[in-house]
Amino acid sequence: MSIDAAKIVATCRESFNKGCTRSYEQRKQLLESMLNFIKDHQQDMIDAMTKDLRKPRSEAMGMEISFAENEVIHALNHLKEWMKDEKTSKPMAMVGKDVYIKSEPVGVMLIIGAWNYPVQLILHPLIGAIMAGNTAVMKPSELSPATAAVFEKFLPKYLDKDCYTLVNGGIPETTALLAQRFDHILYTGSSPVAKIVMAAAAKHLTPVTLELGGKSPAFVDKDCNMYTVARRIAWGRFINSGQTCIAPDYVLLERETRDKFVEALKDAVKEFYGENPQDSKDFGRIINERHFKRVVSLLDSGKCVMGGQTDEKEKYVAPTVLVDVKPDDPVMTDEVFGPVLPIMTVSDVDEAVNFINSREKPLAMYVFSNKKQVVDSILNRTSSGGFTANDVLMHAAVDTLPFGGIGNSGMGGYHGKHSFDRFSHKRAVVIGDQSLESLLAIRYPPYSKKKESWFLWLMSKSRKSKAFPVLIYGALLCAIVGFLLKYCDVTKIY
Incomplete structure (x- = not known):
């Protein structure tokens, strides 16, 4: 379908300029409407995700619908506090002036979902746009058409379409939207497409938030309980049929523990999905034929020790584990984004760190060890969007933590207050009056050394020291004593 992208954006901008989304009361009402949408159409969204991905109900509820619902509730609980002006310290030269930071909406956002x-x-960035007071244009992925259709059908009944417009379609529609000037763009997807988004944004100097991916490593120390570690990694790797941007993408461990870990993985997969995962109602499918063929092509890397079965008609790839993979194998070159887990062996923690650091910075990093020094060593010597020790995925579930990448895995973090801050402009504000003109005269020409010395003294800062408070209190005490000695009859005090 063809769209009039310029008109869509102009309508959203007009609504923003009218102030339809700015006040606390307006934002609160919009968030309440979002909450009603999520509750009223929970089953519609579950059914849609079943059609698109054969996503199990528990995953649809726990990692999508309830996740979004909690984001709205968190915003409703804290929005008034977040919107308050932030008082800041000020130099002596600013005496008599009110100095603070005001969080203001940026304008019209473009949200491109995955x-x-x-x-x-779609809902998490939209909730962030609303809490920050912005209007938004949303572009769901054309690869999940059933879910996009639910948004298109029902969302306009809860949100004014002149403020929050949903555009369905494919590459032509996305291209048309990217040609417009927005005030912030949030894109979730792959690095190659992110470069296109960023190039389009640069033409208008539009800031971007990019939520990408990459190969998120998991290091498993030899001191671990392999049963526990295998269950956690298997859960994180194979939910949503492995199509999770922060899933453990490959495992690094010492050769002496590899076979024990592989056996524990087999037990975990059998526990989760039964003897034949294809028959399990709890195991999803690859999104489309193109991605199915891409994932299947990765199975030639290394040696398959678990899974490997495929069914093109169902777009099914079994939970698969590969060993003896090489750094330049296809499965280790790009993000897997499917139910395939490659395992590489290393000699020790140092080799693991060196290998991780030789690659692009990942969206997430996982370490399993009972030794604090091992966890701290990897945390302090590497870089990633998020970091979790002795578990997987959970850093993304904490609404007080920012979710986002670094380098090739993205830029900018959001969720909770971090969404409010990310999608707001932090405006520097100074409110003065017309008094104290004699004090301010030192900044005016004609200049003199005396004026300069007074001005620099008023603006100067000093290094903090432990002795500084003592000196202040000492000076005050001396001033009080001096006042008493000069103006009071000290003998009467007693």
């Missing part, structure tokens, strides 16, 4: 979590990755 197909792997089609509910969460």
